[in-house]
Amino acid sequence: MLAASEAYPNLKAKLAVYDPAVGVAADTQALFATGWETAYPAHRDASLAKRFYFVQDFEPSFYPLGSEAILAENTYKFGFHGITAGGWLSHKLHSEYGMRTDHFDFAVDKSHYRVTNTERRNEIFFYARPVTPRRAFEFGLLVLADFAKLKPDVTINLAGWDVSNWKIPFEYENLSSLQLSELNEVYNRCAAGLVMSLSNMSLLPLELMSSGVTPVVNDGPNNRMVSDNPNIEYVPMSPQAIARKLAEVIDREDAVERSLAMSASVAAVDWEDSGTAFVQAFEGAMRG
Structure with missing residues (x-):
């Protein structure tokens, strides 16, 4: 399983199944x-x-x-x-x-996430995980339903899970589960990324910024105490407020310059x- 997924690095270690009847070796420190x-x-x-x-x-x-x-x-x-x-x-x-x-x-791993698109972007990304309640999938749909009314010409990308069986009240691209090697191309089409984190913050905000995407994240100490990067747009848990912030990101006149600045802000984070x-x-x- 480890070798089959891009999400895991090569491990230089011996793996063994733990047997509670035997326990670990006597010299384990x-x-x-x-x-x-x-x-x-x-x-x-x-x-x-x-x-x-x-x-x-x-x-x-x-x-x-x-x-x-x-x-x-x-x-x-x-x-x-x-x-x-x-x-x-x-x-x-x-x-x-x-x-x-x-x-x-x-x-953030810059070998996976970097800016390749220096033009204006007219798409957004949502980390859609209906099987993971702490990612607030349903709340995110309320946000995006409002956003779609504000910006009907903007493409909404949903990735993280196959959501084809869900009734979603707006047009969207169902990208399902993507490999790590596929994410940067998607991110570089997007101006903003909606990431809902109700417990510990996701890794996505830093990865999005490395690809020049503005993370729009629900406000709270669980997120701010993980990253205080000023390019993360922290917004109270209101669907309309978050939708408006996404629209503001799309409309920014300095979108290209900010995209490059965001990526630079995490260049030394390793x-x-x-x-x-x-x-x-x-x-x-x-x-x-």
């Missing part, structure tokens, strides 16, 4: 949990290894209030050292659950630096 389900076997393992938690989102919010949400939330009380994706999670887990936390910043921050956090925690 560090044990990482990732998704909340893995935190329980990590917690129960008999090893003396230091426990870490690689937290990429606030997983209790993935579920309605009930058993799964509580089980996910309880893992933040296990005493693991958290290393989080972005500053919002680090702040939240430390302030609300007392976890020891470090974080790394989001970045995953190598994020990786270094992760390793430094890990080594610091191991030293105590």
